[in-house]
Structure formats: C-alpha cells, structure tokens
Amino acid sequence: MIGVAGGTASGKTTVCNLIISQLHDQRVVLVNQDSFYRSLTPEQLKNVKEYNFDHPDAFNTELLLSCMETLKRGEAVTTPNYDFKTHQSVGPGSKQVNPADIVILEGILVLHDERVRDLLNMKIFVDTDSDLRLARRIKRDTVERGRDVQNVLDQYAKFVKPSFDEFILPSKKYADIIIPRGGDNEVAIDLIVQHIHTKLGQHDLCKIYPNLFVFFSTFQIGGMHTLIRDMQTTNHDFVFYADRLIRLVVEYGLGHLPFTEKQIITPTGSIYPGVVFCKRLCGVSVIRSGESMENALRACCKGIKIGKILIHGERNDGRQLIYEKLPSDISSRHVLLLDPVLASGNSAVEAVSLLLSKGVPESNIIFLNLIAAPQGIHVICKKFPKLKVITSEIDETLDDDLRVIPGMGEFADRYFGTD
Numbered sequence: 001m002i003g004v005a006g007g008t009a010s011g012k013t014t015v016c017n018l019i020i021s022q023l024h025d026q027r028v029v030l031v032n033q034d035s036f037y038r039s040l041t042p043e044q045l046k047n048v049k050e051y052n053f054d055h056p057d058a059f060n061t062e063l064l065l066s067c068m069e070t071l072k073r074g075e076a077v078t079t080p081n082y083d084f085k086t087h088q089s090v091g092p093g094s095k096q097v098n099p100a101d102i103v104i105l106e107g108i109l110v111l112h113d114e115r116v117r118d119l120l121n122m123k124i125f126v127d128t129d130s131d132l133r134l135a136r137r138i139k140r141d142t143v144e145r146g147r148d149v150q151n152v153l154d155q156y157a158k159f160v161k162p163s164f165d166e167f168i169l170p171s172k173k174y175a176d177i178i179i180p181r182g183g184d185n186e187v188a189i190d191l192i193v194q195h196i197h198t199k200l201g202q203h204d205l206c207k208i209y210p211n212l213f214v215f216f217s218t219f220q221i222g223g224m225h226t227l228i229r230d231m232q233t234t235n236h237d238f239v240f241y242a243d244r245l246i247r248l249v250v251e252y253g254l255g256h257l258p259f260t261e262k263q264i265i266t267p268t269g270s271i272y273p274g275v276v277f278c279k280r281l282c283g284v285s286v287i288r289s290g291e292s293m294e295n296a297l298r299a300c301c302k303g304i305k306i307g308k309i310l311i312h313g314e315r316n317d318g319r320q321l322i323y324e325k326l327p328s329d330i331s332s333r334h335v336l337l338l339d340p341v342l343a344s345g346n347s348a349v350e351a352v353s354l355l356l357s358k359g360v361p362e363s364n365i366i367f368l369n370l371i372a373a374p375q376g377i378h379v380i381c382k383k384f385p386k387l388k389v390i391t392s393e394i395d396e397t398l399d400d401d402l403r404v405i406p407g408m409g410e411f412a413d414r415y416f417g418t419d
C-alpha cells in the first residue's frame with residue numbers, strides 16, 4: 001500500500017502514472033482520495049465559493065479507510081465516484097477496484113490521518129515549488145474546469161494555501177520519501193520502483209529463512225501457474241506449462257551455484273570478463289513427480305548425471321525410503337534435488353537425509369521446487385539451514401490429507417497422464 005501526497009498540482013498523478021508504467025508486469029491499482037469527497041448539501045451548493053475543498057472534513061475518510069482495509073485484505077471493493085461539476089458523490093458501489101499486488105492511494109491529504117497512514121507501507125510526498133503549483137492550478141482550472149482566473153486565485157488565497165500550510169505541509173514529516181520536482185525526478189521514481197520490486201519479491205517466509213528463494217513473479221509466470229492449477233487444463237497443456245515453469249526454476253536454481261571468473265577474447269579481439277559454470281554437479285529426482293524436472297535440467301546442463309530416489313508412504317503416515325540410485329561420487333558434487341511439490345516436507349526430509357548420509361555437504365544441496373506449502377518450508381528451512389530451497393510460488397496451506405491448497409492436485413498424475 002503506497003500513499004502519494006502533496007499540494008495541489010504538485011505532480012502526484014504524474015508520479016503515480018510513472019510508477020505504474022514502470023511496474024508494467026505487476027498488478028497495480030490506483031485509488032484517488034478525490035473519489036471520497038463528500039457531496040455538498042443544497043445549502044453548501046448555493047455558496048460553493050465558501051466551501052473548503054482542501055480541508056480534511058471535505059473527505060469521507062471513514063469510507064476511504066474501509067475501502068483501503070478491504071483492498072489490503074486482497075479483496076475487491078467498490079469505491080464512490082465524485083462529480084466535480086455537480087459536487088456530488090456518486091455513492092459507494094459505483095467504481096469497482098480489483099485486488100492487486102500494489103495499491104496506490106493518491107491525494108492531497110492521504111498522509112494527514114493517522115489511521116490512513118498506518119495502512120500504508122510506503123509514504124511518498126511530492127514536493128513541488130508553490131509558484132509552479134499555482135501556475136499549474138490556474139492553467140488546469142481555467143482550461144479543464146472552465147473557471148475564471150480571478151475565481152481560481154480567490155479560492156487559492158482563501159482555502160487552498162491556508163489548508164496546504166495547516167494540513168498538507170505538516171504531513172510531509174510522515175513521508176518515507178520526499179520527491180522534489182515531482183514527475184521530473186526520474187531518479188527518485190526509479191529508486192521507488194526498484195524498492196517496490198524488491199519488496200514484492202520477498203515473501204514473508206523469505207524474511208524468516210535466508211535459505212529460501214522465491215523467484216520474482218511476473219504476469220507470464222502468474223499465467224503459467226493459472227494454467228497448471230486450473231482443473232480444466234488438459235494433460236497436454238499441463239505438461240507444456242509445467243515444463244515452462246520447471247525450466248525457469250532450473251535456470252534460477254543454477255544461478256545459486258558457485259562460479260569462477262574467466263576472461264575470454266571475443267572475435268573482435270576484445271576482452272570479455274566472463275564466468276565459468278560450476279562443473280561438479282548432479283541432479284537427484286524424487287520419483288515420480290521429480291522426474292518431470294529431469295529434461296529441463298539436462299537441457300541446461302549437458303550430460304549431467306541424475307540419480308533417483310523413491311520415497312513411499314500414505315500422506316499422513318510418514319514417508320519411507322524404498323529405492324535409491326545415486327552417482328557414486330555424489331559427496332563431491334553440488335546436488336540439485338528435484339521435486340515440484342513440497343507439501344508437509346516429509347519426502348524432502350527423507351531425500352535430504354539420504355544425501356547427507358552419503359556425505360553430501362548440506363550447503364551443496366539446492367532443492368528445486370515449483371509449488372511449496374508454508375508447512376513444508378518451515379520443516380525444511382529450519383532443519384537444513386545451509387540447504388537452499390528455490391520455489392516459484394508459496395501456497396496458502398495444506399488440507400487434512402496433506403494436499404497443497406490451492407495447489408494443483410496430484411502433480412505426477414496430471415503430468416504423466418495417470419489421473
């Protein structure tokens with residue numbers, strides 16, 4: 001939840017639009033504090049020139065709070081709309097705002113009310129020179145809103161400036177980021193967008209476990225997850241999109257291997273400061289689901305040895321090692337452990353324990369996974385703090401049968417067509 005405050009015509013909207021356009025692969029919604037203007041009564045309408053639109057009381061902050069709380073819970077909401085010509089609120093329910101990863105609340109007074117501030121994870125104040133703001137306001141109100149210059153200046157002197165000094169400017173001290181010159185400040189916008197990307201990439205569990213890595217989700221990745229999770233998806237499509245996701249997980253996981261530096265000469269005779277991949281590698285797949293990840297690993301690491309582990313057990317009855325065939329020199333290799341589903345973590349504990357018993361250092365194991373339940377993450381990341389867990393999405397929970405929820409059902413049955 002990001003709040004963008006600042007005086008009239010400071011460039012808040014430009015800043016918001018720049019942030020939104022640079023976050024092009026994220027779900028972002030923009031909520032305007034202006035939508036929450038209260039309707040003027042017939043009395044106030046008769047004397048509209050005496051009405052202070054820049055005072056906190058002009059807004060229905062209770063309604064704004066409840067809408068923001070709903071969005072914060074990840075639910076859709078309908079906000080009111082405000083008609084600037086009639087000065088009437090077109091009641092709640094007129095504008096649908098969908099849930100999103102990022103909600104930007106923009107308005108002159110969004111940092112004024114403590115309750116609103118407490119909902120915001122990032123507070124931005126757009127700080128633009130007051131002469132420039134007045135010049136912009138005159139232009140906007142005369143050109144876009146059909147007012148005459150004298151009327152704009154009277155309103156500015158009587159209400160806009162005093163309210164800025166009394167309510168808006170003092171709220172600047174609550175800002176985490178102050179942007180001088182508004183939308184012209186490309187560096188500030190760039191830093192804000194980078195910060196948002198970092199925060200979005202951090203699942204709460206990543207803040208607890210430094211050995212957990214969830215790779216950054218884009219619409220493409222979200223789309224692939226939507227397809228493999230959809231019960232209507234055919235086996236053929238399931239395999240296609242699971243393979244695409246698996247390839248990404250494998251590439252991302254390989255990025256966590258050590259490398260050595262190597263300078264090479266290009267055909268232009270220039271030096272290229274390169275790196276060399278880690279050579280002592282192997283894969284280990286957990287039968288059956290893990291076998292679906294073998295092709296992607298082979299496609300990325302030519303000639304890689306891949307061992308196999310079969311672990312059996314009913315969901316609630318613990319798990320037992322049935323079969324294993326691993327490279328004989330596995331203890332001197334980095335091991336990419338392959339299993340697309342981490343549920344209770346029982347299978348992964350069995351698999352990792354076997355690798356450790358074969359002399360593989362814990363820090364040499366990278367567990368590559370598509371969908372993980374928080375329960376399994378707690379078990380693995382706590383028990384094996386030096387092992388790295390790479391996953392593409394963390395789901396909500398497990399059901400009583402230890403199935404991942406929302407999950408994608410039985411992975412191996414859908415992948416190998418045995419459902």
Ligand SMILES: O=P(O)(O)OC[C@H]1O[C@H](OP(=O)(O)OP(=O)(O)O)[C@H](O)[C@@H]1O
Pocket residue numbers: 286287288289290319339340341342343344345346347348376402410411412413
């Ligand atoms: O974290 P856990 O609770 O142990 O569950 C995860 C395990 O369950 C799945 O295998 P499954 O037993 O369904 O076998 P399959 O791959 O042969 O279908 C999955 O591939 C994991 O190995």
Ligand SMILES: O=c1cc[nH]c(=O)[nH]1
Pocket residue numbers: 289341343402403404405407408409410411412
């Ligand atoms: O939900 C689950 C749990 C374990 N294995 C699966 O394939 N799916």
